[in-house]
Amino acid sequence: xxxxxxxxxxxxxxxxxLALLAAMGTLSLYxxxxxxxxxxxxxxxxxLTVSWVLFSAPTGYISLATAAFFxxxxxxxxxxxxxxxxxxxxxxxxxxxxxxxxLVGALTLRLKGxxxxxxxxxxxxxxxxxxxxxxxSVTGVRGRFVVSADNVxxxxxxxGILVALLLTSYLIRRSRxxxxxxxxxxxxxxxxxxxxxxxxxxxxxxxxxxxxxxxxGAAMATxxxxxxxxxxxxxLFSFTAVAMAVFGGLxxxxxxxxxAVVFAFLRELLITRFPYVYMLVMxxxxxxxxxxxxxxxxxxxxxxxxxxLRGHREPA
Amino acid sequence: MSxxxxxxxxxxxxxxxxxxxxxxxxxxxxVVGLIGPNGAGKTTLFNLLSGALKPSxxxxxxxxxNITGLKPHQICRKGLARTFQSVKVFGGxxxxxxxxxxxxxxxxxxxxxxxxDEEVARLLESVGLSAVADVPARDLKLAxxxxxxxARALATKPELLLIDELxxxxxxxxxxxxxDLVAAIRERGTTIFIIEHVMKAIMGICGRIIVxxxxxxxxxxxPQEIATSRAVVEVYLGE
Numbered sequence: 001x002x003x004x005x006x007x008x009x010x011x012x013x014x015x016x017x018l019a020l021l022a023a024m025g026t027l028s029l030y031x032x033x034x035x036x037x038x039x040x041x042x043x044x045x046x047x048l049t050v051s052w053v054l055f056s057a058p059t060g061y062i063s064l065a066t067a068a069f070f071x072x073x074x075x076x077x078x079x080x081x082x083x084x085x086x087x088x089x090x091x092x093x094x095x096x097x098x099x100x101x102x103l104v105g106a107l108t109l110r111l112k113g114x115x116x117x118x119x120x121x122x123x124x125x126x127x128x129x130x131x132x133x134x135x136x137s138v139t140g141v142r143g144r145f146v147v148s149a150d151n152v153x154x155x156x157x158x159x160g161i162l163v164a165l166l167l168t169s170y171l172i173r174r175s176r177x178x179x180x181x182x183x184x185x186x187x188x189x190x191x192x193x194x195x196x197x198x199x200x201x202x203x204x205x206x207x208x209x210x211x212x213x214x215x216x217g218a219a220m221a222t223x224x225x226x227x228x229x230x231x232x233x234x235x236l237f238s239f240t241a242v243a244m245a246v247f248g249g250l251x252x253x254x255x256x257x258x259x260a261v262v263f264a265f266l267r268e269l270l271i272t273r274f275p276y277v278y279m280l281v282m283x284x285x286x287x288x289x290x291x292x293x294x295x296x297x298x299x300x301x302x303x304x305x306x307x308x309l310r311g312h313r314e315p316a
Numbered sequence: 317m318s319x320x321x322x323x324x325x326x327x328x329x330x331x332x333x334x335x336x337x338x339x340x341x342x343x344x345x346x347v348v349g350l351i352g353p354n355g356a357g358k359t360t361l362f363n364l365l366s367g368a369l370k371p372s373x374x375x376x377x378x379x380x381x382n383i384t385g386l387k388p389h390q391i392c393r394k395g396l397a398r399t400f401q402s403v404k405v406f407g408g409x410x411x412x413x414x415x416x417x418x419x420x421x422x423x424x425x426x427x428x429x430x431x432x433d434e435e436v437a438r439l440l441e442s443v444g445l446s447a448v449a450d451v452p453a454r455d456l457k458l459a460x461x462x463x464x465x466x467a468r469a470l471a472t473k474p475e476l477l478l479i480d481e482l483x484x485x486x487x488x489x490x491x492x493x494x495x496d497l498v499a500a501i502r503e504r505g506t507t508i509f510i511i512e513h514v515m516k517a518i519m520g521i522c523g524r525i526i527v528x529x530x531x532x533x534x535x536x537x538x539p540q541e542i543a544t545s546r547a548v549v550e551v552y553l554g555e
Contacts, residue, residue, distance in 0.1 A: 176420055183417045186406035192388035193366055193398055195421035195472050 024159055028152045038268050040155045040223070044216055045244060045264035046257055047162050051212040052241040053256045054169050055205050058181040061112075064238040065104065065120035068127055069097040069210040071233035073217025075131070078227050081147035086222070090157065090215045097214025098207045105203035121235065128233035135229065143228035146221045157219045165212040166257075172205070173253070181205055247289055249296020258297050317380050319344045319476055319507055320365070320396075325374030327360055327531075334360040336531040337374070342476065347498065347508045349522035351515075351542075353551060357531040358511045359401050362478050365509075366398045367391040378476070393424050397474035399465040401481045401511070407454030411445050411464050412436050414453050415471045422472020439467045443497060459490040466497065470506070477501065479510040483517050495521055519543065527551070 028036055048066055056063050073093035080089050108119050135142055149157075172178045180201045183191040192198045221227055240263075248259015266285070270278040293299045318341035327335040335357040342348050350358050363369040365376060367388040376384045378396055386394075397418075406414050419432040419439075427435070440446045443463040448456060453464055462482055469477055482498070483491045491514055498521050502508055512518040518525065519539040527535040527542060529551050535542060542548055 179413070179417055179420065182409060182413075183406050186408055187404045189368065189388075190400065190404035190406065191417070193368070193392055193400075194418045194468060195389050195392040195424065196417070197387075197389045 021163070028155060033151060036155050037151055037223075038265075040151070040158050041268060042261055042264040043155075043158045043162050044220055045240065045267075046260040047158070047165055047212055047216040048237060048241040049244040049248075049256045049260040050162075050165055050169060051209045051216075053245050053250065054165075054172065054209040054212075055181075055202075056242075057245070057250045057256075058178070059185045059202065059205075061109070061202070061206075062114075062117040062242065063120045063206070064117055064235065064242070065101070065123050065210070066213050066241045067233055067235050067237035068120070068124045069101060069213035070217040070237050071124070071127065071229075072097045072100055073214035073219075074221040074227050074232040075144075076214070077218040077221035078144040078146045078232075081222065086149060086153070086157065086219075090161070090218050093218030094211040094215040097210040097217075101210030102203055102207040105206040106199070109199060109202045109206065121238065124233050124235045124238060128229045131229040131233070143226055143231075145226055146224065148225050149222040151223065154219055154223050158216065161212055161215045161219065168208070168212075170253070172208075177201060177205065243286060247286060247296060249293075249298035251295050252298050255296050255298040262297060318342060319379060320509070321377040322365070323375045323377075325361070325364055325376065326372045327357075327364055327369060328372045333531050335364060335371075335528075338528070338531075338533050340526055340533065340536075342507060342509050344475075344507055345502070345505070346524060347502050347510065347522050349518045349525040349539075350509065350511045350528065351513070351518060351525060352528035352534070356528040358528055359480055360531075361528065362398060362480055362509075362511065365391075366396065366478060389421070392422060392472055392474075395473065395475040396478070397422070397469035397472045397476075398478040399462070399469050399480055399482065401484075403458070403461045403465055405453035405456075405461050405464050405468070408452060410450050411453055411456065411460075411467075412440060412449040414464055415439050415467045418468040418471030422474075435471060439471055442470075442500065443467045444493075459486050459494070462486075462494070463497065466501070470501065474506060476507045476509060479508060479512075481511055481513065483512060483514045491517055 024039075027039060031039070048070065052063065052066050055061065073096070076093035076096050077089055080092060084092070104120070104123060108116060111119055132142070172181070180191065180196045183194065183196055184198055184201060188198055217232070221232075224231070244260040244263045245256040246259070247263055248257065249255030267278070267282065270281055274281070289297065320342040322338060322340045324337045324339060325335060326333060326337055338361065350361065352358055360369065364371050367383075367386050367390070370385055374384070375382060378391075378394060381394070383391055383394060383396070406417065409417075415436045416432060419427060419435045437446070440449050443466055445460060445463060445467065448460065453461060456464060466477075466479065466482070479498070482494045486494060495517050498508060498510065510518070510522070522539060525537065525539055525542045526533060527545075527548050534551060535545050535548050537545070
């Protein structure tokens with residue numbers, strides 16, 4: 001009995017993840033077409049959030065470049081759609097985002113704190129306006145039509161990108177790179193004097209995290225059918241990724257996933273049912289969470305939180 | 317050939333020369349002390365040696381190789397490690413994970429996970445932190461955080477260890493333990509270059525002492541010579 005219980009506890013997490021994966025992997029067989037589209041949207045936000053967390057959570061560098069990498073993916077799809085098969089487009093988009101992030105990272109990861117945040121925010125705007133200038137003065141059109149794929153295919157592609165991202169995050173956390181990244185977040189100078197090649201590790205993980213945002217952009221573009229620079233390089237994607245991660249909680253692996261799922265689901269629900277109060281409710285929810293659950297939604301899973309919320313004092 | 321040879325090293329911050337034309341050498345197996353009044357340029361000199369700062373002019377040779385201008389992680393991997401005046405442990409990480417980072421990255425990632433774990437256990441034992449191996453570094457008391465920094469630096473397998481004020485802020489019994497630790501590190505064959513303000517300690521553990529004043533080398537000699545040097549006494553006590 002004792003050993004049975006212990007081995008169940010050890011297996012519980014992997015079993016739950018596999019069950020979830022099985023349910024997600026067969027979604028199109030039992031869910032309505034609308035549900036598939038909605039879940040695709042939610043998973044897209046999970047990808048953006050978790051890819052942001054991969055680099056920014058351990059290092060403390062607040063990147064607002066998510067929308068830039070996402071947009072690069074979207075435009076890769078818009079440019080290559082119809083010329084290459086979808087998997088190749090997705091890979092190309094991931095590679096393009098990797099290269100952009102590596103260049104930006106090598107140039108700017110010396111910037112710290114708010115300077116890095118501002119630069120990455122500026123990057124989104126810079127690319128948006130460069131592209132706009134190019135489209136207007138060279139191609140003569142503002143937007144582009146994207147060769148579309150069917151909703152079920154897009155869903156499975158997005159799910160595949162998410163699974164690859166989660167596996168990558170998990171492996172990085174347990175690897176030497178993860179140790180280096182954590183040390184950098186704790187103290188960059190000390191990390192460098194401990195033999196860690198700080199710039200190389202930061203640039204590599206920043207670029208790696210961009211791959212998934214780019215791939216997601218390429219997949220989602222095929223659903224939207226039409227894109228222009230304003231749609232593709234919308235800085236709200238950057239802010240939403242940060243907000244969702246903080247909302248869920250950065251302290252645990254599951255936190256940002258939970259945050260993105262709940263946040264994105266509420267967004268879908270409110271935007272369709274209560275479009276006029278949508279922003280009001282989302283804003284209030286964020287404020288309340290930060291005030292009462294500073295470690296995010298995952299805090300609800302801790303018993304001490306419930307005692308505190310009911311007015312009990314922590315034992316000293 | 318000396319382990320460390322420094323020639324005419326200079327560091328200017330704007331118009332101020334924090335370190336000015338300093339020559340020095342450290343031989344294998346020595347414990348060399350670096351003293352001087354506040355603002356004399358001691359920590360700046362350590363920052364130059366470890367690559368945290370680039371010198372304005374001058375050359376640094378380690379084991380005969382010119383390491384001037386190399387990055388901190390490169391210098392660390394060549395066998396020159398350091399600790400910090402204001403402790404810089406990885407606060408959110410356990411004591412053992414702090415040392416693990418040194419063991420893994422100090423030699424460029426060649427060590428196997430098993431070897432690294434053994435090395436971490438051995439080092440925590442040698443600095444007396446085995447009991448708190450799983451405690452987050454920020455929860456350790458100051459004396460133990462300083463010992464942890466030493467263990468993390470030793471994990472990178474240095475031939476020369478720069479120790480920046482191991483004893484500041486410690487009580488007398490902790491100072492005694494810190495002196496024993498320095499002696500033990502020397503016993504295992506690591507050369508030591510140490511900045512210290514606790515005079516009793518520095519006189520007791522160093523074979524040779526270098527005195528900095530206004531960024532320049534004022535004196536150099538055995539502890540007895542330094543303690544009786546007129547120039548040094550004037551710098552510390554006024555005329």
